[in-house]
Amino acid sequence: MTKRYLDYLDQLEAEAIHIMREVAGQFEKPALLFSGGKDSITLVRLAEKAFRPGKFPFPLVHIDTGHNFPEAIRYRDELAERLGEKLIVRNVEETIKRKNLSEPKGRYASRNALQTHTLLETIEEFGFDACIGGARRDEEKARAKERIFSVRDEFGQWDPKRQRPELWNIYNGRISKGENVRVFPISNWTELDVWNYIKREEIALPNIYYTHERECLVRDGKLMAWSDFIYQEPDDVVVRKQVRFRTVGDMTCTAAVESIAHDIDGVIAEILESKISERGATRIDDKLSETAMEDRKKGGYF
Amino acid sequence: MDILRFITAGNVDDGKSTLIGRLLYDTKQIFADQLEAIESSGRVNEDGQVDLSLLTDGLKAEREQGITIDVAYKYFSTEKRKFIIADAPGHIQYTRNMVTGASNSNLSIILVDARKGVQEQTRRHSIISSLLGIPHLVICINKMDLVGYDEQVYNQIVEDYKQFAQKLNAKDITFIPVSALKGDNIVEGSELTMPWYQGPSLLEHLEQVPVSQDFNLENSRFPVQYVIRPLTAEHHDYRGYAGKVISGTYKAGDKVTVQPSGQTTTVKSVELGGKVLEEAFASMSVVLQLQDEVDISRGDVIVKAADGLEVAQEFEAEVCWMHNKALKPGAKLLLRHNSTETRCVVRHINYKIDINTLDHLEDVDQVQLNDICRVQIKTAAPLLLDKYADNRSNGGFILVDETSFATVGAGMVAEIEY
Numbered sequence: 001m002t003k004r005y006l007d008y009l010d011q012l013e014a015e016a017i018h019i020m021r022e023v024a025g026q027f028e029k030p031a032l033l034f035s036g037g038k039d040s041i042t043l044v045r046l047a048e049k050a051f052r053p054g055k056f057p058f059p060l061v062h063i064d065t066g067h068n069f070p071e072a073i074r075y076r077d078e079l080a081e082r083l084g085e086k087l088i089v090r091n092v093e094e095t096i097k098r099k100n101l102s103e104p105k106g107r108y109a110s111r112n113a114l115q116t117h118t119l120l121e122t123i124e125e126f127g128f129d130a131c132i133g134g135a136r137r138d139e140e141k142a143r144a145k146e147r148i149f150s151v152r153d154e155f156g157q158w159d160p161k162r163q164r165p166e167l168w169n170i171y172n173g174r175i176s177k178g179e180n181v182r183v184f185p186i187s188n189w190t191e192l193d194v195w196n197y198i199k200r201e202e203i204a205l206p207n208i209y210y211t212h213e214r215e216c217l218v219r220d221g222k223l224m225a226w227s228d229f230i231y232q233e234p235d236d237v238v239v240r241k242q243v244r245f246r247t248v249g250d251m252t253c254t255a256a257v258e259s260i261a262h263d264i265d266g267v268i269a270e271i272l273e274s275k276i277s278e279r280g281a282t283r284i285d286d287k288l289s290e291t292a293m294e295d296r297k298k299g300g301y302f
Numbered sequence: 303m304d305i306l307r308f309i310t311a312g313n314v315d316d317g318k319s320t321l322i323g324r325l326l327y328d329t330k331q332i333f334a335d336q337l338e339a340i341e342s343s344g345r346v347n348e349d350g351q352v353d354l355s356l357l358t359d360g361l362k363a364e365r366e367q368g369i370t371i372d373v374a375y376k377y378f379s380t381e382k383r384k385f386i387i388a389d390a391p392g393h394i395q396y397t398r399n400m401v402t403g404a405s406n407s408n409l410s411i412i413l414v415d416a417r418k419g420v421q422e423q424t425r426r427h428s429i430i431s432s433l434l435g436i437p438h439l440v441i442c443i444n445k446m447d448l449v450g451y452d453e454q455v456y457n458q459i460v461e462d463y464k465q466f467a468q469k470l471n472a473k474d475i476t477f478i479p480v481s482a483l484k485g486d487n488i489v490e491g492s493e494l495t496m497p498w499y500q501g502p503s504l505l506e507h508l509e510q511v512p513v514s515q516d517f518n519l520e521n522s523r524f525p526v527q528y529v530i531r532p533l534t535a536e537h538h539d540y541r542g543y544a545g546k547v548i549s550g551t552y553k554a555g556d557k558v559t560v561q562p563s564g565q566t567t568t569v570k571s572v573e574l575g576g577k578v579l580e581e582a583f584a585s586m587s588v589v590l591q592l593q594d595e596v597d598i599s600r601g602d603v604i605v606k607a608a609d610g611l612e613v614a615q616e617f618e619a620e621v622c623w624m625h626n627k628a629l630k631p632g633a634k635l636l637l638r639h640n641s642t643e644t645r646c647v648v649r650h651i652n653y654k655i656d657i658n659t660l661d662h663l664e665d666v667d668q669v670q671l672n673d674i675c676r677v678q679i680k681t682a683a684p685l686l687l688d689k690y691a692d693n694r695s696n697g698g699f700i701l702v703d704e705t706s707f708a709t710v711g712a713g714m715v716a717e718i719e720y
Contacts, residue, residue, distance in 0.1 A: 004551070004583045005514060008305045008384045017587035018546045021527040025600045025641060049575035050544065050587070053537050054530040137375045144374045160372065164709040165398055165624055167405040168698040169546070170638055174707035188386055190377050 009197055016043075016185035017050040018169060019148055023130050023183050024050075024057040026173035030130040030183075033119075034060040034087075036072030037248040038205055039134030039186065042194055044079065045201055046185060058132070059086035063118050065250045066093040067227070072248050075206040090122045115250075120156045123180055130173065130181045138190040148187050154178035191246075192271055199264045208245045209267065211259045216241050222255035246271075303381070306513055308409040309388045309436070311400050311427040316413040317444050321482035322376060322389060325505065328489035331378040373403040382509040397430065397657065397672040398624040401712055404434035405698065408513050411440045411504075416449045416479070420462045422658050429657050432470040433620060433674065433714070435694045437516050439475045440507060446496065447481040453498045469660055471691070474511075478504055517584040521688065522550025523696050524604040525640040530589060542573065542589040543598055548640065548695040550606065552590060553581040557607040560598055561686045566607050568593040584695070601642035603686045613684035618652070618717040620690075621701065622674045625710035629669040629677075635710065636702040637681055644683035646701075652676040676716065690714035 006014070023030045032047060034040045047056050060080055064073070080087035095118040096103060103114075123131065137144045147163050149171045164172050173181055186194070198205065215226040217236050226238055243256035244267070261267040312318035376387040388403030390396065404410065410431035414424050424441075431439055441463055449455045456479045467475060478487055479499055486492040487503045502510070530542035552558075556569040570591040572579045582588040590604060598604075605611050623629050629648060637646040653662040654675045662676075669675045690697030701711035 004517075004519065006304065006585060008303050008379075011305050011585065014546065014585055014587040018527070021544050021546075021587070022641070024528045051528075051530060052576045053534075053540060054532040054542070057528075138377045141374075144376065145372050163372070165402040165712070166709075167402055167700055167712045168695070169406075169548075170640065170698070170700050172638060172700060172702055172707070172709045174636070174702055176707065188375070188377070190379075192379075193384070 009193065009200060012186070012189055012193060013046065013049065013197070015169075015188065016046045019171065019183065019185040020047055020050040020132065022171050022173065023132060026171070027130040027181070029126065029128050030058040030132065031061045031088075031123075031126070031128045032056070032058050032132045033134075034062050034076065035134070035249070036062070036068065036076045036206060037134065038194060038198060038209060039136065041075075041079070041203060041205060042186060042189075042197060043132060043134050044083070045197075045203055048083070056083075056085050059088050061088045061090070061122060061126075061128075061131070063115050063122065064089050064091050064093075065115055066091060067251045069206070069208055069225070069245075069248060069251055071206040071208045088122070088126070090118050090125075092118045094118075095121060116156065123156070128180060129175065130183055132183045132185060134186055135182075135184045136189050136191070136194075137187050146184060146187065148184055149173055150182040150184065151175060152180050152182060156180070192268070195264065195268050195271060199268065206248065208248060211242050211244045211262050211266075213240055214243050214256065215239070216243065216256060219255075223258070224255055225251055227251050303379075303383060304513065305384045305386060306409060306508060306511065307386045307388065307407045308411060308508065309390055309400070309403040309407040309431070310411045310413075311390050311403075311430075312413040312423070316415055316423075317482045318389075318413055321411070321413065321442065321444065321480070321488065321504075322387060324482045324485055324488045325387075326376065326378055328485060329378050329380060329505065373399050380505070380509060385508065397426075397674070398622060398712075400427065400430050401434060401622045401624075401674075404431055404436055405712065407434075407436055408516050409438040409440060409508070409511060410436045411442055414441060414443050414459055414463070416443050416445045416455055416459065419459050420466060424463070425466060425659070426657050428467065428470060428472070429660055430674075432472050433655075435471070435690060435714070437473050438511050438513075439470075439472045440504065441475065441477045442482075442504060443477065443479045444482055446479045446486060447484050451479075451481075451486075451492075451495045453496070456499075476501075476507055478502070478507065480504060518549035518693050518695065519551055519584055520549070521609065521693050521696070522552060522556075522606040523548045523686070523688070523693070524550075524552060524590060525642070526598055526600055526602045526604065527641045528600060529598065540591075541595070542591055543604065544587075544589050545604075545641070546587045547582045547584055549584045549693050551581055551583040552588075552604075558592070558604050559607045559609075559611070560596055561603045561605060561611060562613040562684045563597065563602070565596045567596055601640075603640075605686065611686060612720050613686050614718045614720050615682075615684050616678070616680045616719040617687060617715055618676060618678050618719075619699075619713040619715050620655070620674060621648075621669070621677050621711045621713045623669045623671060623711050625703070625708060626671050627710075628671075629675075629711065630667065634704060636704055636707075637679070637699055637713075638702060639685055639687070639699040640696070642683070642685060643702075644681045644685065645704075646679050646681040648677050649680055650678040652678065677713075679713070687715050687718055689716060689718065691716075 092114050135143055147166050215238050216223040244259040246257050261270050310318050374389045378385050390400040390403035412427045443456055443459050460477045480487040486495050489505045491503050524545050524547055526543045526545045528544040530544050532540050554569050554571050559566045570593045572582045573589045631651050633648045651666050653664050654666045688696040697715040699713045700709050703710050
């Protein structure tokens with residue numbers, strides 16, 4: 001008799017594939033939000049499993065802040081090319097110019113918040129009714145209460161009190177015109193689950209996820225990659241360090257961690273040893289206030 | 303390593319948050335920055351320890367009001383298992399949240415305050431767990447430290463609970479005396495404080511509860527979510543039916559029927575991501591290719607021909623109402639069952655279930671938010687249903703408002719009229 005036992009990664013994978021296919025079945029114009037980070041790279045692999053040998057029933061959409069790591073951008077373009085899937089890129093830079101928005105200034109300047117503008121514009125431009133994203137519930141306490149199908153009003157706003165109860169494996173994607181749904185297929189994965197899956201699936205990642213030498217600024221005890229985009233103060237010290245990135249977002253708000261992990265086993269070992277949570281170690285944007293994520297989600301962030 | 307999904311129900315006073323905090327803390331799932339955030343909030347217990355209940359606190363809106371408004375999900379893992387906790391608030395007005403959290407859980411942890419014994423809330427949480435078909439119940443008799451770790455107190459509560467539990471459908475009930483605050487029998491045992499207790503700690507129990515047989519491998523159900531048609535030179539005639547095996551098993555050569563049309567054919571292959579699999583079984587997402595060209599679209603269900611199944615349009619169900627606007631007989635709603643959506647009418651409300659006693663309240667003319675009732679439903683399209691008690695994954699459905707599209711009810715099929 002065949003052994004009928006599903007490993008936890010198989011179970012998480014099966015759930016994520018089921019969610020992606022519900023998106024394909026329920027929506028007219030879905031999109032997959034792709035950032036070049038490991039979570040969205042995982043989503044792409046799950047989409048391959050869900051829809052091959054067919055094509056993806058959605059394009060990959062990247063909201064480019066213009067402050068991304070060049071390695072992530074290169075990876076993005078090569079991946080879309082290799083898969084033969086459609087990639088749509090919209091730039092925060094253009095939104096800033098066209099809408100005459102003011103660039104955030106100062107020590108914590110980041111285009112992270114402006115990303116929401118461009119995202120909402122892009123949703124409107126293409127009429128996307130569902131956007132698949134790689135957010136996980138273990139990342140942050142506001143995300144712990146997020147639904148897998150998260151209904152947003154026409155301003156993209158998340159209202160925790162208006163969320164629909166989600167029962168069994170039944171996802172209610174019915175929306176009124178103008179509304180859209182954010183869909184999170186890897187809601188139930190943890191950081192470690194994602195890494196173990198990347199290892200099992202032998203997925204190549206942008207090399208900034210592994211150790212490399214880099215010039216960094218020390219800011220509030222965190223190592224920020226030195227770049228032309230980062231706000232500098234006269235007394236800032238630039239140091240060369242062996243680092244890797246635990247998350248890959250905008251260069252202005254993503255910190256590096258000191259690391260000697262040159263392969264995936266090294267990364268997994270470091271995560272198991274780590275005493276600091278993923279976002280706690282790497283995200284400047286969450287540190288601005290205790291409810292930073294809750295507030296941003298209410299404003300249309302995903 | 304597999305996954306156990308469990309629900310914790312209770313309110314702040316039961317020490318539910320402390321229990322979850324203790325599980326996370328003692329299994330080293332709490333990161334330094336999260337602990338720091340709690341320490342900086344300045345809340346410590348009388349013995350100077352960090353208040354672990356704060357680890358499960360959620361949104362600003364909730365903290366301001368000191369309440370939990372929703373189900374929060376927490377994760378931890380040991381070498382044996384990954385655990386997904388649905389943390390639901392326990393007040394009566396949050397029945398809908400508990401029902402939501404329970405729908406995906408294999409196990410329910412019910413907290414009893416050792417000083418108070420079996421309370422209305424204990425009964426309510428047990429009844430909801432039972433109605434939602436959760437196979438494993440764990441009754442944690444908490445705050446044993448406050449009753450001097452007295453075995454008599456524990457035994458009395460176990461007796462009282464067993465008396466009450468006769469009316470439940472629960473297959474497996476386990477009792478554990480604990481102190482979430484002190485950590486007795488949560489992760490470690492209680493040799494020093496409760497040498498009279500020989501059973502496992504809560505974590506040991508969670509690690510060893512067998513969950514694989516909770517999957518139904520008898521009744522094969524494959525609702526089609528999406529049809530894969532590449533239309534490329536290489537895959538010119540390829541038609542793959544993408545879906546999840548919600549129960550049973552499928553392999554090449556199986557004779558199958560497509561419902562509701564009733565056409566029969568044979569499984570040509572079982573695949574995932576372009577690779578052929580020997581067999582697919584409950585909870586796997588796969589692609590089925592069929593031998594003959596049959597007309598199949600989203601919402602159709604591929605079943606084993608030998609099962610001789612029929613579709614139905616009329617059935618009775620238990621419904622938990624989840625909306626402020628009351629449900630009245632004659633209400634027209636959308637009904638979503640797996641990947642099918644159809645209109646339906648609630649023809650009659652048979653009775654309301656008292657969720658503290660399981661008593662039936664007859665002559666009900668409307669159903670309010672958080673009520674659970676037995677109703678008769680007729681659908682516009684035929685559905686392939688199972689009784690919830692027979693096949694949990696094919697017996698649940700949701701009700702959706704026709705204009706706001708809010709999810710307004712959760713239903714469990716009880717009787718089917720063919």
